[in-house]
Amino acid sequence: MTPVFSFDLSKNLRKTLNYIKTNDTLQYYGTRNIAEIGCFEGCSTHVLHKNFKDLPFFNKIYCIDPWDDDFHERGKPHFHINYHDQFDRFTKNIKNIRKDLVILPGKAEDILPKISPEIEFDFVYIDGDHFASSVYKNGKDAFSKLSENGYILFDDYLWGDYKNYPKLCPYEGIEQFIDEHKDSINIISKDFQVLIKKR
Ligand SMILES: C[S@@+](CC[C@H](N)C(=O)[O-])C[C@H]1O[C@@H](n2cnc3c(N)ncnc32)[C@H](O)[C@@H]1O
Numbered sequence: 001m002t003p004v005f006s007f008d009l010s011k012n013l014r015k016t017l018n019y020i021k022t023n024d025t026l027q028y029y030g031t032r033n034i035a036e037i038g039c040f041e042g043c044s045t046h047v048l049h050k051n052f053k054d055l056p057f058f059n060k061i062y063c064i065d066p067w068d069d070d071f072h073e074r075g076k077p078h079f080h081i082n083y084h085d086q087f088d089r090f091t092k093n094i095k096n097i098r099k100d101l102v103i104l105p106g107k108a109e110d111i112l113p114k115i116s117p118e119i120e121f122d123f124v125y126i127d128g129d130h131f132a133s134s135v136y137k138n139g140k141d142a143f144s145k146l147s148e149n150g151y152i153l154f155d156d157y158l159w160g161d162y163k164n165y166p167k168l169c170p171y172e173g174i175e176q177f178i179d180e181h182k183d184s185i186n187i188i189s190k191d192f193q194v195l196i197k198k199r
Contacts, residue, residue, distance in 0.1 A: 003093035005043040006082040009155075012193045013044055013125065016153055017051045019189070020123075027149050031122040032057045035145070037108040037138050038128030038155075039065040041086055042093035048125065049097045062102045062121070064111050065090075065128065109134065112141040120147040127155035132166060135173030143181060146198050154194040 021028050031052050039045050045063055052058050067087035087105070094101060104111045108128050124142040126135060135154065142152050154174045162169035174194050178187065181196075188195040 001092065001095065003042060003046060004089070005041050005093070006089075008043055009127075010044045010047045012155070012191075013047050013153070014051075016189070016193060016195055017047070019195075020151065021051070027122075027151075029055055030057055031055050032059045032147075033062065033119055033121050034060070035062045035064065035112075035121045035124045035142060037064050037112075037124070037126045037142070039063045039067075039090060041089045044125065044127065045090075045094055045101070046097065048123075049100060052123075053097075053100060058100075060100060060102050062104060062115065062119075063094075064104045064106065064108045066107050067105055108138050108141070112138070112145065115145065119145065120150070121145050122147050122150045124150070124152045125155070126152065130156060130159065130170050131168060132170065132173035132176070135170040136176045137173075139174065139177035140180075143177075143185075143198065148198055150198050151188075152196050152198075154196075156192070157190065157194045158192050 034048055034052060036045055036048060045061060048061055067090060069084050069086060124146060126138050126142065128134065128138060139152060139154065146152060154170060156170045157174050158171065160169035162171035166172040184199050185196045186199060188197050
């Protein structure tokens with residue numbers, strides 16, 4: 001069955017993966033485990049899978065999302081047709097790649113710290129809860145499970161009205177993460193997405 005997505009938000013993700021493939025080939029080829037925070041209907045899951053599945057050490061993509069059907073705007077949950085039954089659509093959309101995924105329903109803040117300490121991630125994509133405090137926490141938790149030279153890609157750095165509503169947008173959370181980790185990361189790119197690499 002062909003996957004069906006309400007929208008494709010993965011243009012920037014594709015661009016970043018191409019950048020890593022081209023400019024950091026050795027690191028790219030060594031990728032084992034990936035974590036995806038905020039999977040929605042599985043569109044970005046498919047992009048990650050397509051780019052990493054054939055690598056020699058590829059193991060799994062850990063998919064983390066509460067899939068609770070809530071859509072938040074300005075901090076308030078409300079009904080949104082695209083978010084309704086999202087887990088059902090995710091499940092159908094990823095059927096043909098299911099064997100390569102570890103599906104972990106729940107909030108990243110709860111799930112990430114419970115993943116076995118033996119699992120290290122080489123690439124983490126953060127596109128979950130957009131509150132600044134959550135993005136910061138996701139980054140911090142992801143960093144503690146990131147391999148040396150591993151990447152974290154934050155989506156939506158410039159998303160939303162972050163100047164007037166800094167607590168409701170990723171911008172401030174990403175800045176806080178960068179500030180606290182500046183001695184142990186390199187910032188590879190900072191645009192609509194932010195790519196950092198662990199030193
Ligand atoms: C913008 S969508 C992700 C889109 C997806 N990355 C793509 O490109 O197809 C945001 C997702 O984050 C999820 N989410 C919300 N709060 C979360 C949390 N605390 N932890 C993990 N995911 C969360 C929502 O359920 C939603 O599916």
